[in-house]
Amino acid sequence: MTSEPADEVVLTRVSPDDAGEILTIQRAAFVSEALIYGDANMPPLVQTLEQLTAELQESDGWVARRAHRIVGAIRTRELDGVLLIGRLAIAPDMQGEGIGRRLLEAAEQHTHAAEAELFTGSLSEANIRLYERCGYVESVRIEAGDGTATVFMRKQLTDAPPGPGPSRPNGAAAAPAL
Template identity: 40%
Template sequence: MVEPVRLGEPDAGELFTLQRASYVTEAQAHGDLFLPPLTETLDELRSVLRDPAVFAWGIRESGRLVAGVRILVRGETGEVGRLVVAPDRQRRGLGRTLLLAAEDRLPPAVTTLRLFTGEHSTGPLRLYPGVGYQETGRTAENGYQLVHFVKVRGASRP
């Protein structure tokens, strides 16, 4: 099994590059080149990684960062964001492995996880229900829908 590593400010440049590469197909699928992961600056990402409420994790293969995720903890809620996998490493279970490992490493006080994805994000729309997330609704965003999910921690996994 691949062991996730905690990411911090020193990993910002590599994570920034991975994030950009990973979100290009999402931007194309949604017809929106201004998705927040594509407009976030390196300085903004560094600031996020310095925040003690953000738990960022990644998977490295032969030293290369190939997957990443961050979870912002606010009390009992963890807001999952920026789950990314390098385009050449997608569809190999890395996103699933990393997401579940990151969830397992959160403080015990976190009981609820929330996330969203675009309605044309076929991979994530398959992944999230498969690891216990339930759709809670949809909201309009620049000509497409954001699909919102929630997961209660400790609930049985499918």
């Protein structure tokens, strides 16, 4: 029987059983975002274990494991022909290792959707750079009125023409609960 080297990162499908470790990674990863925005009450930081477990039962996604430790996670859901990507989180000590890019690629390769969409905050420059390097382009920017904005980014995944995507009230993008 062969085994993976201890330092190799392996991607597997997310499971509700991963909720505790994912919540720990999510909170650790989003602390830097809270500092950027001056908001410790952002959804990834206040989500409960029960909420996350329920969410994982209704969504899909991937986890990155290194020596049996979850070091990254991404959650996805398909809606109206669009792959909605949310809560990409990488353990702070593993950031910059290409794990986020690998998780995005796994999500994109295992969908029937023609397009993918994700969002981040306008001050999250490292996130925006990563998404642009992965082929995402800004599609909608919604100003928050405090000098920040929610930036929605899309990527064409197939040669099929883009669909209408998730319905947006008054033409505005609505952040999915991922």
